[in-house]
Amino acid sequence: MTDAPRPTRGRPRLGSASLLEEAAFELFLENGFAGTTVEQISTRAGVSRNTFFNYFTAKSDVFWVGLDASIDRVEAALEAPPEGSPTIDTLHDALLGAASLLGPSDVPWALTHFELIGSTHEVMASVIGRATRLSHLIERAASASAEPALARSLSFACVGAVVAAMMSWAEAGPERGLLAPHLERALSPLLAGFADV
Structure with missing residues (x-):
């Protein structure tokens, strides 16, 4: 006869990014961002402080x-473009492909x-660090066929379109749908202006 599994109490001890995210957002609602520490997030998630830093810097x-x-x-799509x-x-x-995977709950x-x-x-x-990373990826891809200033201009314009689309998406409320249509509206006219790149 085998022993029945012992019941556990509280949160499961999983050191996942999503568990830490959930704990952080709960605490931000309770204490605000500035009033919440990494130690509190780790404790709420049931993991060590070191575990937090395994996932986040x-x-x-x-x-x-x-x-x-x-x-x-x-990045993966830009590194292996169709011939x-x-x-x-x-x-x-590449941009619309990534956006098409983000639904209403992913804002x-x-x-x-x-x-x-x-x-x-x-x-x-x-957030600026992430925008800079995206800009560099786009600039590197564009520099294969455009002069440096034009490649940089295109990269900044694309990042601006992404930011505008994300804000529009967030502001659309519960019926917002996927990010992709918001990005398509912001991005397509811009890319049409760079059609010769």
Whole structure:
């Protein structure tokens, strides 16, 4: 006869990014961003402080798990473009491909709860770092067929379209749908202007 499994209490002891995210957002609602520490997030998630830093380099990184994964997808698509595909088509497909995987529940928490966060330098720096990474990826892809200044201009314009689309998506409320249509509206006219790249 085997022993019955022993019941456990509290949260499961999983050191996943999503568990830490959930714990962080609960605490941000209770204490605000500035009033919440990494120690509190780790304790709420039932993991060690070191485990937190296995997943994140800073407290503000919990806001951007989905965005980071999307930028990784864009990077993979830009590193292996279809043979003979024009740069503009490759950029369009890479950005829209990543956006098509983000549904209504994937909006970054920071965009829908910004009033609870406040304008902290740490949060702003964390999002600027991600925008810079995306810009560099786009610029590198565009530089294969465009002069440096034009490639850089295109990269900044695309990042601006992504930011505008994400804000529109967040502001659309519960019926927002996928990010992709919001990005298509912001991105397509811009890319048409760079059609010769």
